[in-house]
Amino acid sequence: MLKINNISKAFPGVKALDDVSVEFEKDEIHALLGENGAGKSTLMKIIGGVYKPDEGKMFINDNELVLSSYIDALSKDISMVNQELQVLSSSSVAENIMLDKMITFGRTGILNWNKINKIAEKYLDMVGLDIPPTKPIGELSVAQKQMVEISKALASNSKILLLDEPTSSISESEVEKLFRILKGLKETGIIILFVTHKLEEVFKICDKVTVLRDGKKIGTKSITEVNKQDLVKMMIGREEKIESYVNKSVDRGNVVLEVKNMHKKHKSENASFKLYKAEVLGFYGLVGAGRTELARLVIGEDKKQSGDVFLNGKKINVKSISDSLYKYRIGYVTENRKEEGLLLNSTLLTNIGITIWPKIASKILRFINGAKERKHAQNMVKKLDIRTTGINQLVQKLSGGNQQKVSIAKWLGADCDIIIFDEPTIGVDVGAKEYIHNLIYNLARIDQKSIILISSDMPEIIKLTNRIYVFRDKKIIGEIKEVSKDSDSYDIVSKELGNYYA
């Protein structure tokens, strides 16, 4: 039995886990369920030795478990299969499975490949993977790689198997296969932890479920004593009422952006959509469902194989983000604030001004008008209520929410008519989240901007949007034509969205 007692963990600005205690029994698959940022991955990483808890203790069969690293956890029979699979892609399947336990001829240091491959094959059989162990792992599908990771865990004789959203990037039939194998493994007495935010999976294979919300444990239930509705309530919280913004009328005769049959292999399958003037359009789906991929094809960051884009009825050819911004006034607020959104080592002045430099530069020699640049930055700081010591402060010193505001300010200043927000509230605190929601709503209502909101946060998308496209497996699989804003809208729309995933 694995027991965790009063675990807390804080990251700068966020309390990721707050006094969480759970018991995980043998012979059960235990789901950790919660929305993005609920703390489930953090908890898993603590059990997997990646993070150290700030407070609290862990026990295996009443012996205290202290982990110094991921390797340490492995040596104590705890294996973690990550969202991003960590494989040596040019090595063979057998090498990946046997990496830390290679077999040599005596003490010669010469590898006994025959034996290594044979043992690897045994573990591949256990997970029902019928591939030669000598095959380069780079040639496998994502699902197959995941199976290899699991056989690696078995080869390490793991007693505890941690699976972090294992179904996020594999197909339906592969999910079925994975579940069959997990059920088989359960019978052998392994503790399986299963992180997910998909309710259906919980009911399909889990025996128990622990729901986390904002770093706190909401409850642990046996799967037989709850239904979907109960779990949704636990995940989202009764007290947090979804306050929808008042519905506003959108002129559906005025299409500002139309995309027809946008196609690129592995990115987007013949996606078509329309965006009306001054509406907030939702792209709902999980990470990897094709939402970000489609957006990046539209702004020219990725090259399409086929498909057409029309701006105000005129066909356009967006070749790059620079095109998208300066020629067509389409802005894109990236989900990866730190890697793609901001120059962390630069000032607010630079980060906010960067998109308007060409506009405020002199004709000859293109000298930037410093006074205008400063004025603009100061206006934006005021307008978006960015908490800073001044426009010369480095952006890296701001909190997550304020960094996000800077990232948004950059595009507002560029006078974009269309703005795509990609997961705009990931990693920001509650206050800033509320602020950004208001901002997006007002951009559409007051400034008449047309907005695409990409989000996997169901309450967020229902609260803000007029219309929603649902994404799965790189396709648009449905459209909710009118998001009602009545008091019970959340229940209705979430059910509708849920249907697409059933």
Next chain:
Amino acid sequence: MRKSYLKDILASGNFGLFAAGLVLFAVISIFSSSFLTPFNMYTIGRTLSLYAFIGLSQAIVLVVGDMNLSVGAIGGLATITAGYLIDIRHYPDWLAVIAALAVGILCGAIIGVITTKMGINAFIVTLATSFIFTGINFGFTQGFSFVNIPSSFTLLGAGRVIGIPFLFIFLLLCLIIIFLFFRFTVAGRRILAVGENPEAAKFSGINTDKIKILSHILSGFIAALAAILYISRMGTASPVTGQDWLIVSFAVAIIGGTALSGGTITAFGLLLGAIIMVMIKNGLILLQVDVYWEQAFLGLLILMAVSIDRIRTVYNQRRLLS
């Protein structure tokens, strides 16, 4: 405002550099009586100006996160271009200068286009082009120098006003332009942004390929400029010009505080880098250290400069995390 400039200088590490320069100056003055003579100062002034240009041609690609191992080879090619046109074809000076600069720009453009459009590491590309350029140079000249350079051409390299070499004045002018370029122009600011984080720059609507190519073109242009100044100073156009530039270019740029990871460059730092560099070289000669040892000292110097750069980076990261 003045206060913040002072703080900038302290924080950027230029202050430490300045102090190091002063200490070096004092030590060499004490140990060598011929160091502080007007003639030696004049010589130093000329050499450091050339070094600063060489360092600048490297710094301007380092700042965008690339490097250029071809600075010397481009310099050599530009040198013989000007030399050939003046000596053999009897072109007017200004036309030869324009042709040499055009060669530099062309070389930089080739490097820039290959690195960005084909996605090959600048290290490899410029290593290859350095051999190509040098080979063309030697093949064309067969190793012979062009020696008939008119005195009008050497005026800039040899002249002085109240003991200050023209070269040094020209350098100061160029450094002011560089300062203004990086602080106030769209292109300069964009180069810094791409150097700091190419992804974020791209997602801010900057065409990063174009900016990188621009950096390489500027690098080639400045290397060619340095070559012209070399001819002007030496009075001959030798095909071996540029053979010793590589180490100088890195030493001056790195000592001068140009971050290897890109994103930072200071005109003042480059000047200090060149001053320290030239004092060390000059000092070694005056202190009668065997010239064959020189490279070892320069290598050590670069290693020290890089270590300091690294320590500064790690220190800053730690300070941020805590």
